[in-house]
Amino acid sequence: MGKKILAWLIGILLLIVGGFVFVSRVVSEEAPETRVSSEKPREVEVVRIGDLSDSRIPLSLIGRVESKNRATIRAEVAGEVREVFKELGDPVEAGEVILEIKNDGEVAALTQAEGALEAAEATLAKVKSGARSEQIAILETRLQNAEELLRQAKISGINAIRSAYAAGDDAIHSRVDQFYNNPRTDNLSLKFTPTDSQMKVDLLSGRRNLWVVFDSWEESLVGLGVEDDLLSHTDKARENLQDISFFLDIAAEGVNGLAENVELSLSTIDGWRLDVSAARTSVNNAITSLLVAKESINSRAASYDIALKEYEQALSGERDEDIRAAEASVKSAQGALAAARVRFEKTIIRSPINGTVNAIDVEQGDFLSSFQEAAKVSNNRALEVTTYITESDRISVSVGASARIEKKWDGVVTAIAPAIDETRKKIEVKVGIQDSEAELTTGQSVEVSIERAGENALGEIAIPISALKITAEATVVFTVEEEVLVAHPVVMGPIVGNTILIREGVDSDMEIVTDARGLREGDKVVMQGA
Secondary structure: OHHHHHHHHHHHHHHHHHHHHHHHHHHHHHHHHHHHHHOOOEEEOEEEHHHHHHOOOOEEEEEEEEEOOEEEEEOOOOEEEEEEOOOOOOEEOOOOEEEEEOOHHHHHHHHHHHHHHHHHHHHHHHHHHOOOHHHHHHHHHHHHHHHHHHHHHHHHHHHHHHHHHHHHHHHHHHHHHHHEEOOOOOOOEEOOOOOOHHHHHHHHHHHHHHHHHHHHHHHHOOOOOOOOOHHHHHHHHHHHHHHHHHHHHHHHHHHHOOOOOOOOOHHHHHHHHHHHHHHHHHHHHHHHHHHHHHHHHHHHHHHHHHHHHHHHHHHHOOOHHHHHHHHHHHHHHHHHHHHHHHHHHOOEEEOOOOEEEEEEOOOOOOEEOOOOEEEEEEOOOOEEEEEEEOHHHHOOOOOOOEEEEOOOEEEEEEEEOOOOOOOOOOEEEEEEEOOOOOOOOOOOEEEEEEOOOOEOOOOOEEEEHHHOEEOOOOEEEEEEEOOEEEEEEOEEEEEEOOEEEEEEOOOOOOEEEOOOOOOOOOOEEEEOOO
8 A cells, every 4th residue: 555655656746847847848948039029129329420520539749839930040150259249038139149259350351352342443443534644653652562562461371371380380299299109200109098999099090190291291381482372382281280170189089088097197187188278279270370361362462463453554544355354353352342241240140030049058258160059049929839749640630620738728730740750750740829828938848739630631530449340241330220220331440549540431420329339230229318
């Protein structure tokens, strides 16, 4: 009896388990339809592409305030500064003198050129009017005076050439040779060890090269007289002094780099430095004297030629060719005067623009080299900001874009460089300052925010990266038509920040879904706010 009851219970249990399994299978087979039917359409945000572009984040940069109208003024000739007329911050007008370089030689040449022109004009007037006997006597006296002045100028030239040799000889043999052993022999060597090996080579080879310079120069001075070609001798002397000056620059660099040690006392080093400095000054003065002497010879020779022509004209009487010759002399004298005036003006440093002196790094007594910067002048009331952007940023920045400087003042992009700056590897952008009350200073670093363009110059449009759906078949954006997603293939450009540029497939008026993640074409959706 007990076994029957147990068997009956087991049968009932198996029947219950089988029914449960059957029901579970039925439910599992119908579950997908149940889930699908219970799934709700997704809510999406749809925005016009043009509106997306209009709300883009401005491009934040650091720029430098500069003057639109500015000038860096450099010396055209080398020389000692005689006087500085302006100080930092002073206002200047175009053409106003900022500083003056010593110009005694140029002033003398200018005066001589003015006199030569007056003489030529007087000669022309006399040729046209003819000459009387008393005039001929005056012209003869003037010719004799001109000849004597030319002779004296030549004598002065000879003295300048000999003085130039003496200056070079003293600079090398008296002042520089003191830190050489056996300076005039093949066994010459230095009494100190230069800071680098190249300096040693330059000091030794440079000193050897000067042997030939002095030997040839000394030989050319033997029997030098007023009948010789003094202009050629003057040019050669100046060339020799320039070679010596170049060598003295090397010597100065060598001794200025020395430090006190066991072999050299500080007083010895200081003495060498003073001697080299004095030698350089002496040689530079000798070069200036040669230039003045040459100019004087040229001027006196021109005056003599004019006096000779005047005298010959007076003797021969008025002729058409004489008048033309006198007119040519006037033109020649005018040209010489213009050249002398140009040389003089190069010693006067003037401001080329109206503005303010923003930098001046020289004082009275300083020596300016040719093309050395002397001052900077700018118009501090006409300012702009210079900044730089990357290649990718260039796509979203255009001329005319609005800007903000220091989050206070309005500006506008006025220019974008057509090429990348080779030094910075970026593109230069100019931002004009529209706010006349902006408290900015030339040279100041400022923060600049530039409005990005929604559609750039190439016709590309920027949209959020999240609006793209990228699949193996295509890259698309979605629009909504009758609550169903419609895919539109696009051609992508570069990424700019959190946006991507679209080259093809959309336009500014298209309304797209801003977040395409998890969506597929054909999905039913509900637009926000619908």
